[in-house]
Amino acid sequence: MDVRIKPRPNKMIQSFGLLFIICNVQIGIGVFGFQRYIAREAGHDAWIAVLLAGILSHLSGWMLIRVLRRYNSADLYGIHQDLFGRWVGGGLSILMMLYYVIVTVTILRTYIEAVQSWIFPEFPTWLLALVLLFLSWYAGISGLRVIVGVCFIGFCVMFAFSTLYYNPIQFAQWNRLLPIGEATPYQLLNGAVAMGFTLSGFEIVTYLYPYLNDKDKSQKYMQISLLLTNILYLFIIIVTTIFFSQDQLLRTVWSSLNMLKIVKYPFLERIEVLAMGVWMFAVVPGIIILTWVISRGLRRLFNFPHKKVLIVFSIFIYVVSLVFHNREQIDLLNSLISKVSLLISFVYPLFLYVTVAVVWWWRQHKQKKGEDELA
Amino acid sequence: MTVSNMKISDMAVYLKVELKKLLPNCSDLVIHGINSSVAVCYISGLIDSKVLSSSILGVITVMDEDEVNTELIRQTITICEIEREGNLEQVALKLLQGHVYIGVLDEYEGLLCNIAHFPTRAIAASENETVIFGPVLAFNESLGENIAVLRSYIKSPGLVVEPHIIGEKMETRIQLTYMSEYVDEQYIKYVKSKLEQIKTDGLLGNALLMQKLQNHPYALFPLMTLTERPDRTIQALMEGKIVIFMEGDSHVIIGPSSFIDFFLSVEDRYMSWGTGLFIRMLRFVGLMMSVFLTPIYVAALTFHYQMIPPALIVSLIETRSKVPFPPLLETLMLEMTMEFLREAGVRLPTKVGQTIGIVGGIVIGQAAVQAGFTSNILIMLVALAALGSFTTPNYLMSGSIRLIRYPMIIMAGLWGILGIVFVAMLIFIHLLRQTSLGRPYLFPLFPFRRKDLTVDMLLTPQSHYSYRGSPAQSSLNSSENDNASNRSSSKDPQSDSN
Amino acid sequence: MIKFKITQIAVVLMLVFLTGCFHSSVLERTSISVALGYDKMGEGKIQTSSVLYGPTSKEGKESSHVISVVGETSKGARQNLNHKLAFKVVSGQIRFIAYESELAEEGIISIVDTLSRDPSYGEMMYLSVTEKPIRDLFAYKYPNISNVGTYMSRLIAHNIQNSWVPSCTLHDFRNDYYSAGKEAVLPLVERTDKEVNVTALALFKKDVMIGKMQPKEAVYLKLLLDRDQPETIEVKMPKDGMAKYVRKVGHSFNYIKTALGNIGSHSSIKLISKDDLTFDVRIQLNVELQEVSEDYDFAEQGAVQQLETELSKQMSKDLVKMLNQLKRLNSDAVGFGEVYRSSVRNSALTKDKWQDMFQKATFNTAVHVNLIRTGTIE
Structure with missing residues (x-):
């Protein structure tokens, strides 16, 4: 396997596309119910925790791009091999892929759970999983450009729907935000950690980087997309805090959907039903990208053909997602994955940044020494 | 077998024998x-007999029989397109294209004069793509x-007209035209x-050539535009698109086209920009309505009754209570009725077609409600949806839009809102996968x-709008803008992934 | 390529045919309930009454019918409704829910939470309390009301918007119940002869109804809650300093009664001292005079100012009366607790803690009335 890959020009995308991809990976089904996990830790100061986690994500994203820029045109699989050698690096890559499998299953299963508890209690799990995976497979085989397109529509849907949260503001009690900064730094940190899983996913850029056309703009769009995500989350957490009383929030599983229940139009009521369905547009892109990353990895490591891997993998994820039966298991899955995702999205980039810096310094040093000796 | 065979004494007899061999069942050969x-x-029939006689x-006929030779004839007759031809097989082919062959005894080569006069109709106003004002020519x-x-x-x-021949038997002539300065080589x-x-x-x-030119045999939507309007064609040419003319077809192909192009009419630009913009937006609203209105009705009535506001629900219950069918069936039947009406209206002669509208509108509409066949709210929705699809200026596109409604209605009846979103997503991904002449759709x-x-x-107002580039800019061709736009569009074409 | 497409189409078709049937609720094949009422029966049982429109109503027009059943739990009773109906009961269109006061006096949170647990209920339905059994209110054949369920929701909605009823949706109730420093308020509705009335407010302590508040006081509560404002405020005050501006006195009088149109008010509650629990309660009112009981001479110098001060004084008094009532009942319907929580750091306020503290709270009240105009005449 080569460390660096040179995709054909017609398979490449513009850095602008990062905007849609990153936002879609970060904002998925999590946006419906992330609030109470943070409020549980940080109370009404949850928004500070979200802000904190957001700033950390910017930092983390910055480091990732720096590392990638050093390699010029390599993905994480390649970097692993370069840094840790074929076996250790390969092992790490496989671990990453395993992680993405579990994330995909989590997203899939959480969305199905939401649909079942909100609009169709009897909708069979296997069927909805099949529908979602069919859509993601259909888009996945069509190449990265189509994936970006699907992400684009997901992005539009998400930001269009977030304007609906203007309505809850009318029922707001702003003094719920006061006193600002009551939570201790430790609580805030815990809140930020709880936010970690919701924000995670932006490390996907490490797999997309070689496919970017104008790599010099990647940092810019990476930061813009992180900013958009953070603004959206900040907006929603503030609206949630002023809309619900604290205990009420802690008892509400899908707070974002609950807030939509109050939206009324003369021709349409109960927007949450609509939102739940249309959110498929935002969930499917996440699944598409993750399956794409996994199948890319299998191609890179074992040279399996992309399209066949995709279908085999969809079936695999499908089978795994059917294992989970009730909300307890899904919550367990969520809490398990949240810790790992924190590690991968926030700690791992730092580790990578430092390692790459050290290794490259060492190599340059050695090279110089070699040149000196030659001279 | 040549004309210079010395045994021949009568040219006409000789040609009769030889040409009958080449064109054996051609009774109109004179x-x-x-x-x-x-x-x-x-x-006969292929040539202009007036030109022939005069x-x-x-x-x-006024020439002396002994002095006559091809050179003399060539110099004397007043036809501009004349060529020499010795091979009788070629001659036979040319005769089929409306040439006249003049053979002279004792000479190897005869003359082929083109005085073809195929039956055509006069250039008239466009009937299928009508506009209120602007040029009416088609x-x-x-x-x-x-x-x-x-x-x-x-x-x-700079207007390039490149001839091509299509079809081994029909040998149809087509012309590939484009503006050499603006067009993308790709x-x-x-x-x-x-x-x-x-x-x-x-x-x-x-229409058939268009299907041959597209990469996706199973595409649901037309991937290139067909038009019979010169103004539309010219606008396309000036925007750097390729236009294909075909012998015997009043429609030309314009490509590459994108999905949005099908909802634009040249007429929009003839109006003030505000009115034009309004009408354009109206078409997109029409598109949305025609695709989503009836599926949402089905989904709401079958599954999501809580979404219906109280003011509507009373009248809905009132009308629905008499209808014996589930909403899905009711809607499908009414939509099919609408399609029958449309199809019947098209097939019947114009005068009878008008009565179909009256029969459909009044008799079926009124009676269906009174008989408890459908609810009158649905009638209104179906009519709105149909109207919405008719606002699309392109006939092929409006057909596609009506088609995609059916899977959506069926899925809405089965899975409610999830069904609608599922089909919408499928269609969206399908659209993303399409390319038109290699450019994303x-x-x-x-x-x-x-x-x-x-x-x-x-x-944008006309004063802010120029075609792809003003001639001055493109003739320099070094201007940054032009280069940039060339590059950006050449990046887009996507190799077909399958 | 072709084979590939066929697979795709096959998968789609498979999806369609495999599902076929799962639970639909076709509009006219369901009994759509628009209002629910809970009455307390003996032995801890609950009687649920439901106003429905459905196919059983003949004209289809706003007609309704009422069904009542008894069950062990509210949800159970609701399920039992199905025994009496041709179609399944669905609850997505319910807009009005009433609890009998006997039930409310025992606590209703379990029933309320049941509603919120079920996603088919909306969050914007109005809750209220009745003193007499709800079955009476629902089942009575009103000559002028075709569907009592939708009528009730409209009645309450418009009273929230224009009058003294504070917002009482399911969301509001749960919001207050689960917040540390505020108690819920619900309107009391009643059938009086041939019509229904909003008579008073039911005050809650947690989820238990502990008292009533009359409209006169409720206006001030509404002014403090500060979302929609009451349109008209009636003030009755002693004549005192205003007697001299009254032109003709044909009869003896002690009070001047006025009706004020509220054209913009603002209230603010501030915690002044966190140790003494003193709150500064201010209301700023811009009003126009709509009615005055005596022939008051506005043209005279100082007449308007005098009226303004008297109004302010009287309203301030009334406000204190209302606050004292709340204190007596120990039901913080205004939300002083929330003000306390938001202005005192690390208060770690809980509902129980605040209930003890609220008894000790004192209030400085100030109402400032600004008479903008006296209508089209002076």
Whole structure:
């Protein structure tokens, strides 16, 4: 396997596309119910925790791009091999892929759970999983450009729907935000950690980087997309805090959907039903990208053909997602994955940044020494 | 087998024998011996008999039988398109294209004069793509006349007209036209390679050629535009698109087209920008309505009754309580009725077609409600949806839009809102996968090009609008803008992934 | 390529045919309930009454019918409704829910939470309390009301918007119940002869109804809650300093009664001292005079100012009366607790803690009335 890959020009995308991809990976089904996990830790100061986690994500994203820029045109699989050698690096890559499998299953299963508890209690799990995976497979085989397109529509849907949260503001009690900064730094940190899983996913850029056309703009769009995500989350957490009383929030599983229940139009009521369905547009892109990353990895490591891997993998994820039966298991899955995702999205980039810096310094040093000796 | 066979004494007899061998079942072949040494052959009906009698027969008959030779005839007759031809097989082919063959005894080569006069209709107003104002002209079936119309608008030598022949048996002539300064080489290459690949006996019309040119045989939507309006064609040419004319078809192909193009009419630009913009937006609202209105009705009534506001629910219950069918069936039946009406209206002669509208509108509409067949709210929704689809200026596109409604209605009846979103997503991914001459089908929207999108969608005032580039700019061709736009569009074409 | 497409189409078709049937609720094949009422029966049982429109109503027009059943739990009773109906009962269109006061006096949170647990209920339905059994209110054949369920929701909605009823949706109730420093308030509705009335407010302590508040006081509560404002405020005050501005006195009078149109008010509550629990309660009112009981001479110098001060004084008094009532009942319907929580750091306020503290709270009240105009005449 080569460390660096040179995709054909017609398979490449513009850095602008990062905007849609990153936002879609970060904002998925999590946006419906992330609030109470943070409020549980940080109370009404949850928004500070979200802000904190957001700033950390910017930092983390910055480091990732720096590392990638050093390699010029390599993905994480390649970097692993370069840094840790074929076996250790390969092992790490496989671990990453395993992680993405579990994330995909989590997203899939959480969305199905939401649909079942909100609009169709009897909708069979296997069927909805099949529908979602069919859509993601259909888009996945069509190449990265189509994936970006699907992400684009997901992005539009998400930001269009977030304007609906203007309505809850009318029922707001702003003094719920006061006193600002009551939570201790430790609580805030815990809140930020709880936010970690919701924000995670932006490390996907490490797999997309070689496919970017104008790599010099990647940092810019990476930061813009992180900013958009953070603004959206900040907006929603503030609206949630002023809309619900604290205990009420802690008892509400899908707070974002609950807030939509109050939206009324003369021709349409109960927007949450609509939102739940249309959110498929935002969930499917996440699944598409993750399956794409996994199948890319299998191609890179074992040279399996992309399209066949995709279908085999969809079936695999499908089978795994059917294992989970009730909300307890899904919550367990969520809490398990949240810790790992924190590690991968926030700690791992730092580790990578430092390692790459050290290794490259060492190599340059050695090279110089070699040149000196030659001279 | 040559004319110079010395044994022959009568040219007409000789030609009769020889040409009958080549064109054995051609009863309209006329071989007219003027005297023993000169004969004129043609296929009656294909030639202009006035020209024949005045310019050819009138000249040859006065010549002295002994002095006559081809050179003399060539110099004397007043036809501009004359060539020499010795091979009788070629002659037979040319006769089929409306040439007149003049054979002279004792000479190897005869003369072929082109006085073809195919039956055509006059250039008339466009009937299928009507506009309220602006030029009403439409192309007709004659290739030459169509190109002439085109040239009458564009006098630039940059207008390239490239002939091609399609079909082994029909040998239809087509013309590939584009503006050499504006066009992207990529599209030309693409079209030419596609044209070369076409192996067929013949194609009847541009609609078939269009299907041969697209990469996706299962595409639900038309991937290129068909139009019979010269103004639309010229606008496309000036925007750097490729236009294909075909002999015998009044419609031309314009490519590459994007999804949005099908909802734009040239007429929009003739109006003030505000009105034009409004009408354009209206069409997109019409599109949304025609696709989503009835599925949402089905979904809401079958599953999501809580979404219906209280003011509506009373009247809905009132009308629905008499209907014996589930909403899905009710809607499908009414939508099918609508399609029957449309199809019947098209097939019947114009005068009877009007009565169909009355029968459909009043009798079926009123009676269906009174008989408890459907609810009157649904009638209104179906009518709105149909109207919405008819606002689409392109007939092929409005057909596609009506088609995609059906899976959506069925899935809405089965899975409610999830079904609608599922089908919408499928269609969306399908649209994303399509390319038109290698350019993504959702072009200015995705890949996102702000400039093209504002031109296409928001309809900037005419003073801010120019075609792809003003001639001055493109003739320099070093201007940064032009280069940038060339590069950006050449990046887009996507190799077909399958 | 072709084979590939066929697979795709096959998968789609398979999806369609495999599902076929799962639970639909076709509009006219369901009994759509628009209002629910809970009455307390003996032995801890609950009687649920439901107003429905459905196919059983003949005209389809706003007609309704009422069904009542008894069950062990509210949800159970609701399920039992199905025994009496041709179609399944669905609850997505319910807009009005009433609890009998006997039930409310025992606590209703379990029933309320049941509603919120079920996603088919909306969050914007109005809750209220009745003193007499709800079955009476629902089942009575009103001559002028075709569907009592939708009528009730409209009645309450418009009273929230224009009058003294504070917002009482399911969301509001749960919001207050689960917040540390505020108690819920619900309107009391009643059938009086041939019509229904909003008579008073039911005050809650947690989820238990502990008292009533009359409209006169409720206006001030509404002014403090500060979302929609009451349109008209009636003030009755002693004549005192205003007697001299009254032109003709044909009869003896002690009070002047006025009706004020509220054209913009603002209230603010501030915690002044966190140790003494003193709150500064201010209301700023811009009003126009709509009615005055005596022939008051506005043209005279100082007449308007005098009226303004008297109004302010009287309203301030009334406000204190209302606050004292709340204190007596120990039901913080205004939300002083929330003000306390938001202005005192690390208060770690809980509902129980605040209930003890609220008894000790004192209030400085100030009402400032600004008479903008006296209508089209002076």
